[in-house]
Amino acid sequence: MEGNRNMAQSKSKSGKVAGKQGLTLALFYCQNTPESxxxxxxxxxxxxxxxxxxxxxxxxxxxxxxxxxxxxxxxxDAAYVITCPQGACRYFEGNVRARKRxxxxxxxxxxxxxxxxxxxxxxxxxxxxRGLGTIAEEIxxxxxxxAPSPVFATRKVAKEKRS
Amino acid sequence: xxxxxxxxxxxxxxxxAPYRRILVLGCGSCVAECAAGGEKETGMLASALRMAAKxxxxxxxxxxxxxxxxxxxxxxxLLDDLIHDYDAVLSLGxxxxxxxxADMFPEVPIIPALNTEFLGETRDQxxxxxxxxxxxxxxxxxxxxxxxxxxxxxxxxxxxxxxxxDGKCEINPDVPCGWQLIIDRLExxxxxxxxxxxxxxxxxSKKQGGGPRKIIREDQQR
Amino acid sequence: xSRLKEILNQGAFAVTAECGPPKGADPExxxxxxxxxxxxxDAVNVTDNQTAIVRMSSLAACALLKNQGLxxxxxxxxxxxxxxxxxxxxxxxxxLGIRNILCLSGDHQRFGNxxxxxxxxxxDSVQFVQVVRRMRDQGVILGGEALTKAPDLFVGAxxxxxxxPFNFRVVRxxxxxxxxxxxxxxxxxxxxxxxxxxMAMARDKGLTEKAHILGGVTPLKSAGMAKYMKQRVAxxxxxDEVIRRMEGVPAKKQTEEGLKICxxxxxxxxxxxxxxxxxxxxxxxxxxxxxxVERAGLLPRPA
Numbered sequence: 001m002e003g004n005r006n007m008a009q010s011k012s013k014s015g016k017v018a019g020k021q022g023l024t025l026a027l028f029y030c031q032n033t034p035e036s037x038x039x040x041x042x043x044x045x046x047x048x049x050x051x052x053x054x055x056x057x058x059x060x061x062x063x064x065x066x067x068x069x070x071x072x073x074x075x076x077d078a079a080y081v082i083t084c085p086q087g088a089c090r091y092f093e094g095n096v097r098a099r100k101r102x103x104x105x106x107x108x109x110x111x112x113x114x115x116x117x118x119x120x121x122x123x124x125x126x127x128x129x130r131g132l133g134t135i136a137e138e139i140x141x142x143x144x145x146x147a148p149s150p151v152f153a154t155r156k157v158a159k160e161k162r163s
Numbered sequence: 164x165x166x167x168x169x170x171x172x173x174x175x176x177x178x179x180a181p182y183r184r185i186l187v188l189g190c191g192s193c194v195a196e197c198a199a200g201g202e203k204e205t206g207m208l209a210s211a212l213r214m215a216a217k218x219x220x221x222x223x224x225x226x227x228x229x230x231x232x233x234x235x236x237x238x239x240x241l242l243d244d245l246i247h248d249y250d251a252v253l254s255l256g257x258x259x260x261x262x263x264x265a266d267m268f269p270e271v272p273i274i275p276a277l278n279t280e281f282l283g284e285t286r287d288q289x290x291x292x293x294x295x296x297x298x299x300x301x302x303x304x305x306x307x308x309x310x311x312x313x314x315x316x317x318x319x320x321x322x323x324x325x326x327x328x329d330g331k332c333e334i335n336p337d338v339p340c341g342w343q344l345i346i347d348r349l350e351x352x353x354x355x356x357x358x359x360x361x362x363x364x365x366x367x368s369k370k371q372g373g374g375p376r377k378i379i380r381e382d383q384q385r
Numbered sequence: 386x387s388r389l390k391e392i393l394n395q396g397a398f399a400v401t402a403e404c405g406p407p408k409g410a411d412p413e414x415x416x417x418x419x420x421x422x423x424x425x426x427d428a429v430n431v432t433d434n435q436t437a438i439v440r441m442s443s444l445a446a447c448a449l450l451k452n453q454g455l456x457x458x459x460x461x462x463x464x465x466x467x468x469x470x471x472x473x474x475x476x477x478x479x480x481l482g483i484r485n486i487l488c489l490s491g492d493h494q495r496f497g498n499x500x501x502x503x504x505x506x507x508x509d510s511v512q513f514v515q516v517v518r519r520m521r522d523q524g525v526i527l528g529g530e531a532l533t534k535a536p537d538l539f540v541g542a543x544x545x546x547x548x549x550p551f552n553f554r555v556v557r558x559x560x561x562x563x564x565x566x567x568x569x570x571x572x573x574x575x576x577x578x579x580x581x582x583x584m585a586m587a588r589d590k591g592l593t594e595k596a597h598i599l600g601g602v603t604p605l606k607s608a609g610m611a612k613y614m615k616q617r618v619a620x621x622x623x624x625d626e627v628i629r630r631m632e633g634v635p636a637k638k639q640t641e642e643g644l645k646i647c648x649x650x651x652x653x654x655x656x657x658x659x660x661x662x663x664x665x666x667x668x669x670x671x672x673x674x675x676x677x678v679e680r681a682g683l684l685p686r687p688a
Contacts (some may be wrong), residue, residue: 066203069210074218108207111172112215150218179639248544316493317464317504321511321560323553324490324620325545332662333619334493350629359556364468364527 025143026071027136028055028063029082030095033124035131044133052136057081063098065105068119072109072151078118078143082135085126095123117146164193164284165257165292167200167277169208175253176215178274182251183222187212187276188242188264189229190256191381197291199268199277200255202229208276210254224249233260240265282313299369299376305357307348312365320362387484387539388456389428392662393568393597397687398655399662401458401570401599402426402674404450406441415446418452425675427484427686429572430664434465437497442476448481458541459483462491467507468516468579472526475517478587479536487541488513511564514542518565542566544598546583547576547622555586562596569596570664573603575646576622577653584659593659595600600654601664605643608632608642643676651681 029036053076057063063081065106071079081102083095099121106116120142122135130138169175187209195201209227216223228245230238233256242264246252251272254261258279265273281293292357294314303310311316316332323342326333329344349355370376392399407414422429429450433443447457459478461471478486494504508516512618516527517540524535542561548554558569574580580600587593605611608631615623628645634642647665654660663681667673678684 039169064203066206066210069207069214073210073214105207108172108211112176112211114214120166151214153218184507187563317490317506317509319490319506319509321509321557323557324510325543325548326492327548327550328619334495343550346550358553359560359563361511361515361560364508364516367507 011072022051023140023143023146023148024051024053024075025136025140026053026055026068026076026079027082027134027139028067028080029132030084031056031058032084032085033082033132033135034129035133040132044136047133048136048140051140054132054136063101065101065108066145068102068105069108072114072118072149077119077138077146077149077152080120080122080139080143082132083121083123085124099123114150115146117143118149164196164282165259165279166197166281166283167194167257167279168197168205169199169255169277172211175208175274175276176212176352179212179251179253182249182272184224184249184251185212186242186246186249186252187224187225187227188233188252188254188256189227190231190233190254190260191229192232194196194255194257194260194277195229196285198289200257205229205255208253216265233257234263236263236267239263242268252381278334297370298308298316298365298367299367302362305347307352307354309341309345309348311341311345314339314344316341320365387566388430389458389485390426390539392687395687398683399428399597399599400426400678400683400686401430401662401664402671403430403432403664403666403668404446404671405432405435405669406436406443406446408440410441412449415441415449416453419450419455421671422674423453423455423688425678425684426665427662428456428458430460430487433460433462433489433491434497436492437464437494437499437500437502444478444481444483447478447483451482456485457483458485458487460487460489461513463508463510463513464491464494464504465502467505468527470512471508472516472520475520475536475538476532479538484537485539486517487543488517488566489543502544503581508603510542511560514540514561514564514566539567540565541568541570543571544569545572545620546574546580546680547572548620551583554583555590555592558587558592559590564667566596568661569598571598571601572620573601573666574650574654575627576624577650579622581657584657588659596661597661599662599664600650600657600660601666601667602647602650602654602677603666604647604670604677605631605639606670607636607639609642610643644673644680647677648680651677651683 045052045054067077081098083098102119102121106119109118110116122139124130178257187205189202189205190200198204209225213225216225232238246268251274252264253276253278254264255275261273261275261310282295282297283291283293294313296308298312311320311322315322316334317324323340326342327343330340332338332340346372349357389399389401391418404418431443431446434440443460447459450457461474488510490510494500494502517538519525520532520536521538524532526532544558546554608628611623611628611631614621631639631642656662665674665677
């Protein structure tokens, strides 16, 4: 799992990202998600710039909640995971386990005063599974409701004071 | 194994509040097995606490480390080089681990992050159940491998009591009657007549007769 | 002298009743209940912090009853006292002239108003019976040290014919009798058929020759009470037909119906071989005991 990439560097292209108030989404996804190969991933990252950071997983069941927390801690306003459809998990139960772990992690962040909705899960549809880019954009829309994470607010204030 | 559960985050935050540099210390043994204080849980707790500190605008150094076992001197001593970089240790060890660290480094305040609970087994994934009281005088053979002290709510040696109904304990329908389990097990072993014997009063002095217990083995000493 | 023991040894059908102590320090409460029971029963059980609710101690209440000329049965649970305290209370009870004891486990402390208390259970009820018998018959405490004067107590235990597992219930009864129980008072009976089956097993094992079994009864006050006992009280068997019978009469008549059922039960108990008496548990309704005993044709009590 590539969670230990240098999360501090964001790949910003232009400052403008369509209507997303500069929020950053950390998106973990099962490698079996359609249209998530190396090429598609790179073009997505180019398209969304600093708004989207992608992390492939061999199976969503391998998602370690600590990766979600580290993302929120270091750079993300929200962290989501995409799982395979119900019953379609290659490793049988990975997606079920992911849901349970996610709920527990949402409880944890709520206890420190962060909104539960900063963490989420999207289970891909069985009939016509959507591609990575489609789902990513859906999620970016969903998180648009959120305010920038208070974890970074003090950092921003500090930045503003310095400039 | 020893089981434990994490204290509510509010309680932990309240206790660590006076400290600025905190070592969040996990244990890779029993508490990792019951998903309360292992490396993963330690990482999650440290991350959550760092976020909380940032949101409060507090300057805090919160770092994590996990020892293979917190209750064994040879592992605890590995902290010697780094423990003095911190004002306090938030330990995710069981009560034994917390105290082992505290005993080795008495000058460092140590805060437990867990509530230690019972001696038990991993019955199934995500399910841990109590099955031993550490009485110091094991009678498991007599009862078909089911301990009447740990698994009967009244620790009767000549049970069941009148409250056993449908194989459940009177205190809670989720709790199996330990004596029903024993009867069923001995029936399986064709040894039910063993229970016609009156078992004499337990010698509790082996558990608490001499205060905090200890074991000394000269053949194991350096 | 234990009147209960005398009555049973004479072969008469014994009658005992329960007296619940107050949640306070007023001895008058006990006096009043004593008046309601005197002359109508052979012995009076005083419950010991029943359901783990703090009440005046059974030992004190028994002493008060003794002073009023009744024959008390000290109910003693192992939940609250270790072996030191239990043996000490045996000596104290005997010194106060109390001549009957019922050795019990006790309801789990979780049920009462002190759920944070530790449950002692140093001895269990079977071991407790053995201890009392040895104190009385050999004049020794646990461990063998001699007493300066042995206590004089008629020793009893409780039995639940309706708990599980059904076939093991008689083994448990056998253990209590083997431990030295001389009389047995059962959980209250609404399912006569099941009780009779249990009694048959007890007879088969020869237990009715070794101990006097008294069948327990509790008069129902209402259909609501019947349903509560069926659903909420562990180890109780209240058949549907009893519920239907209680529900079948208007609310105002339910008390009378409950009393009728109680008296009918006692009448049937008289005919069950091996049953040597009845134990009436009219909880906080001691005033009805006199009426029940009379209607069951059990008055006057033998001299």
